[in-house]
Amino acid sequence: MKTVETRTAEKLTVRDLSVHYGGVCAVRSIGFTVAPGESVGIIGANGAGKTSTLKALMGLVPRSGGSITLGERDLTRVKARDMVRHGIGYVPEGRHVFPGLPVRKNLLLGAYSRAWDQESRQQLDEVYELFPVLGEMGDRLAGALSGGQQQMLAIGRALMARPRLLVLDEPSMGLSPKLVGSILDVLLKLREEGLSLLLVEQNAKLTFGATSHCLVMENGEVAMNGTSAELSHDPRVREVYLGL
Template sequence: MTTTAAGPSAADTGTDSLAVTDLTVHYGGVCAVRSVALRVAPGESMGIIGSNGAGKTSTLKALMGLIPRSSGRITLGDTDLSKVRARDMVRHGVGYVPEGRHVFPGLSVEKNLMLGAYHRSWKGETRDTLAHVYDLFPILRDFRSRAAGDLSGGQQQMLAIGRALMSRPRLLLLDEPSMGLSPKLIENVLDILVRLRGEGLGLLLVEQNAKLTFGVTSHCLVMENGSVAMSGTSEELAHDERVRQIYLGL
């Protein structure tokens, strides 16, 4: 196990790989994220686990450009995203599913989905993407005319993921996708994430549920006090005694 960059080997640098080095975030005089490094290749999934306040969500928001970064280099393939504004990240192939879903409750399911494709024209590719989202989440097709605010929490989570997929991202960032969901719905969402990974999408997943994270990711970071305390394959970490005691309750 290592405390440096985790993920696919250095030789596995596909054109759509996410590479992050020295990511640091300060809130006033407090260092919330300290020198985080990671790599996620197409078809790979990485998890970030840790207790509340460990820096997980701040790391994801910093990657997306939603909060200022003190330092760090972020690239996706040959594209340097270090200075790209949050609103332009989607155009560069980064999808984001925020904690709490943040769907537009007064708009229909389909209008929420189409907002995810705001930068694309309504052509065959967009129609195909919408059809693919409905294939992944048939319940959204059934409820496409229903107001998003009338959906259950699990259905809203599916909608938030589907909306992010409408931009046809190369990389998908997910913040606490299992929060507030029943075990059955969590299983459904995880099945979809495994399917997306099989389709070649890179996934970076922030979760408090370590067992869930290990089940859907290939590599994982453990964050403590803003820093990467441990990293390795999900299988290695799932059998690490310290992780088992602290995060799995074993």
């Protein structure tokens, strides 16, 4: 059973990406790729530049350097509101659902860039299949949901646009260990179905479990880079990020 109808996967390439806030350099000339169907994680301490990297990728903060391409298309100058039209879905830190709107309307807003047709209706059904609780609470206000349910809603809303690449910023933030496990299960299912993933997380165990490749950021730079399996066994990573 296929849960998410994805577009043809394309390679994301980020080159020499930099972000400055005034005179402070938050991200310093980093580069990485996400191959079609690949899942890539970015971990690091608070202030390492992880969220700034994602926001710069999505056009939510100004870039002071670098380029972004998806497939053959140059997205470097594409406005944030248009990134979803080019196949990049975004689940922001803190979820940012619309609390005064019902669950179903939150999901429908995720499909704003598409015509509402039979394919969109099928996508909604598939999101409900992925997250049954959302179907059961379709008329409930999003603000009345638990933190875990809101995270499911934020992911479901992003999937409604049928992205080629799904970008997630701290999806485990504020969730219980049980709910973190549920989110991991969902990410693994999406990964198995071929959706490309780019995940920023402080929870290294979740990141290594959900991704095939990982970057470790420190002070706005990529300090380590390798497969998730390799990094999960690296002594430095195990001590600093896994507490082992």
